[in-house]
Amino acid sequence: MFKHMSIKSLEVMLQLFNKIWFTGKIPPSWLHSIVVSVPKPNKPAYLPSSYRPISLPSNVCKLFEKIIVCRLNWFLEYHNVLHISQSSFRQRRRTTDHLLPLHDAIHKSMANKHNVLSVFIDIEKAYDMANKEVLLSKLLSYGISGRMFHFIRSFLSNRTFQIRIGSTLSMNKRLENGTPQGSVLSPILFSLMINDLPKRITSRAALCVDDFCFWECGSDITLLNRLQRSLTKVCKCCEDCGFKPSSTKSAAVLFARKHNSELISLRLQDGTRLPQKKYLT
Numbered sequence: 001m002f003k004h005m006s007i008k009s010l011e012v013m014l015q016l017f018n019k020i021w022f023t024g025k026i027p028p029s030w031l032h033s034i035v036v037s038v039p040k041p042n043k044p045a046y047l048p049s050s051y052r053p054i055s056l057p058s059n060v061c062k063l064f065e066k067i068i069v070c071r072l073n074w075f076l077e078y079h080n081v082l083h084i085s086q087s088s089f090r091q092r093r094r095t096t097d098h099l100l101p102l103h104d105a106i107h108k109s110m111a112n113k114h115n116v117l118s119v120f121i122d123i124e125k126a127y128d129m130a131n132k133e134v135l136l137s138k139l140l141s142y143g144i145s146g147r148m149f150h151f152i153r154s155f156l157s158n159r160t161f162q163i164r165i166g167s168t169l170s171m172n173k174r175l176e177n178g179t180p181q182g183s184v185l186s187p188i189l190f191s192l193m194i195n196d197l198p199k200r201i202t203s204r205a206a207l208c209v210d211d212f213c214f215w216e217c218g219s220d221i222t223l224l225n226r227l228q229r230s231l232t233k234v235c236k237c238c239e240d241c242g243f244k245p246s247s248t249k250s251a252a253v254l255f256a257r258k259h260n261s262e263l264i265s266l267r268l269q270d271g272t273r274l275p276q277k278k279y280l281t
Contacts, residue, residue, distance in 0.1 A: 002063060017064055024150035030061035033161045033180055034169070053128075055161065055182040065184035068151060072144070072188055081142050082191065085198045088209040089187045098206035102215060105204065106255050109217045115256045117224040118215035119231055119266065119274065122249035123194075123238065126210035127186055128178040131242035132156045135179075135193050142192065155185065177242065193241055200237050201230035227252075228266055235269035247272040 005013070020026060033055035043050030073091070076082050082090065087097035102118060109116045123129075135156070139149055159175035179186040190210070197212055198205040203226075205214040212234065216227045238245055245268055252266045252274045266274040 013060075017067070020064065021147060021151065024147065024154050026061075026151070026154045028158075030058045030064075031155075031157075031159045032172075033057045033159070033175075033182070035161050035163045035181075037163075037165070053163075053181055055180045057180060057183055062184050065155075068148070069184055069188055072148065072185075075144065075148075076142075076188075076192075079143065081195070083195050083198050083207065085205050085207045086191060086195060087207065089191055095208060098208040098211075098213065101204065101206050102213060105215060105217055109255070110257060112219075113257065114217050114219050115224070115254065116215055116217050117227055118213060118253050118255070119227060119234075120251050120253065121212040121214075121234060121238075122246045123210040123212070123243045124246045124249075125178075126243065127181055127190060129242045129244065130178050130190060130193050131240075132177055132179075134241050135189060138192060138195075142195075152185070152189070194243075197234060197237055200233045203227060203230040231266055231274070232269060239269065248275075250274060252276045 002010075002013075035053050035055050037051035038054050039045065040050050040052055077091070085098065085101075087093045087095070102116075106116050136149075136153055139145075139152060144152075156179065159180065160172050161175055161180075162172055163170040179189050187209070194207065194210075194212070198207060198214070201214060203214040203216050205212065207213075214227070214230055214234070216224045216230075218224050235245060247268060247270075250268070254276065266276070268274060
């Protein structure tokens with residue numbers, strides 16, 4: 001649509017964008033989203049949890065968000081804000097990059113007759129549960145201030161949404177927390193929200209969107225219990241940000257050489273035992 005606009009229309013659009021950028025005031029229509037439910041594959045249709053809510057915000061707003069994301073990404077990469085273990089939504093990075101350090105650790109450990117115990121954490125409803133106040137404070141701590149900070153704060157404030165089922169719309173509801181699904185800006189904001197997770201622990205870690213993996217290597221499996229300390233710190237950090245690790249999608253995986261290798265009991269902060277698996281190499 002924008003590619004077919006006249007030069008005069010584009011100039012008007014540019015004036016609008018500049019006014020929003022300099023004032024930090026976002027049109028109310030940009031802060032309103034229509035939420036549709038997309039079925040998850042191979043899930044029972046009668047369960048509400050089998051649907052993924054996707055927000056449909058203003059297309060003009062999404063265009064402006066792309067400009068913001070370009071500036072924000074440049075700032076983050078230039079100042080090395082993002083942790084080295086972050087591989088999501090970054091240039092020259094792939095979704096498999098976060099697996100390579102773990103793959104390398106497993107091969108080196110097997111060569112030295114060691115074992116590797118890893119924990120894979122999946123965060124429940126990650127975008128929806130993000131604490132906005134914590135996010136804004138982290139932006140300031142990373143040096144993101146001025147007009148960029150004011151725009152993001154306005155972008156996250158006073159948001160409303162309606163749920164659409166077929167052709168029927170619900171009443172307007174206020175979005176009290178989280179970042180909107182379907183937004184161009186939400187992924188990079190979420191990356192900043194969990195950017196300090198690897199810094200909180202001593203274990204080696206890899207991070208991709210809301211999937212977090214950390215591991216320990218050792219010759220004696222019982223010595224790998226120190227991974228529980230890292231897991232406790234991760235759970236505490238998630239709680240501070242408003243997140244909750246999924247007790248069903250998260251898991252501990254032991255990579256061992258022996259069939260009779262002992263499995264270690266790891267628990268989340270609420271006492272739930274983490275599902276465990278073992279792979280023989």
